Structures are given as C-alpha cells and as structure tokens.
Amino acid sequence: MQAWRDERGFTLIEMLVVLFIIGVVIAIALPNLISAGEKAQQRACAASRKMIGAQADNYFLEMGKYPATVAALTEAQYLRSTPTCPAGGKYTIDTGAVSEKRVVCTKHPHKE
Structure with a gap:
C-alpha cells in the first residue's frame, strides 16, 4: 500500500x-x-453602404440622376467591383431616401 501513496498523478476528482x-x-x-x-460584420456592411452611397452621389452629380442598381455603379466604373455584404446580404439603392439611408442591405437594415 505504501507504493500507491508515492505515485504522482491526478485523481479523478481533480480532473x-x-x-x-x-x-x-x-x-x-x-x-x-x-x-x-x-x-x-455589421461595421463592415455599414462601411460598404457608406462607400456605395458616396459613389451614388458622385454618379448623381455627373449624370443628374441616381443609379438604378449597385451594378450600374460598377458598370459606370464608379466602383471597381460590386461590394458584397459579409453576411451574404444584397445592397440596393433607394433613390428617394435621404443620403445616409440611401443604400440598404437585406441582412443589416439601418437602425433608428
């Protein structure tokens, strides 16, 4: 019995x-x-919405109207590529909205 006490290790309770x-x-x-x-993801999406909104405003200044879609900004070379939401949402442009809420994501809606 003395040999058992000298062995080192963990007991079941300790584990x-x-x-x-x-x-x-x-x-x-x-x-x-x-x-x-x-x-x-929400912050990255908000940054993309702001960028798309800024380029939509630039498009408006040059063309006199807002683009119908985000893809139209890419085709007109205002964007290098069409941005994607990190959560898989789709961006749309609401031409009747105020500037801060012009671009909407299906996954991350604006919070009031």
Whole structure:
C-alpha cells in the first residue's frame, strides 16, 4: 500500500474539477466571440453602404440622376467591383431616401 501513496498523478476528482472550470470559461467566452463577429460584420456592411452611397452621389452629380442598381455603379466604373455584404446580404439603392439611408442591405437594415 505504501507504493500507491508515492505515485504522482491526478485523481479523478481533480480532473473533473479542471474540466468543469474549462467548461465554465468556454461558456462565458463563446457568446462574446460570436457577438464580436456579428458586430464586425455589421461595421463592415455599414462601411460598404457608406462607400456605395458616396459613389451614388458622385454618379448623381455627373449624370443628374441616381443609379438604378449597385451594378450600374460598377458598370459606370464608379466602383471597381460590386461590394458584397459579409453576411451574404444584397445592397440596393433607394433613390428617394435621404443620403445616409440611401443604400440598404437585406441582412443589416439601418437602425433608428
């Protein structure tokens, strides 16, 4: 029996405690990581909407009307390529809207 006491290692209880602590840390951190990813997508989408809106305004200044679609901006070479929303949404141009809300994304609508 003396040999058992001299062996080094972890008991089952110690291993379960460590696994429980790791589980708690993951449960706390995971929602924050998912939330951070969604916020990054929303910010990237907002930046794209602003860029499209600015180029739509430039188009208006030169052509006298707003483009019907975002693809029309690309065809007229106001954009190098048609921007895509990181979440897979589609951008549309609302010619009757005020300048800040002229470009709309199907996945990230403007918040009031």
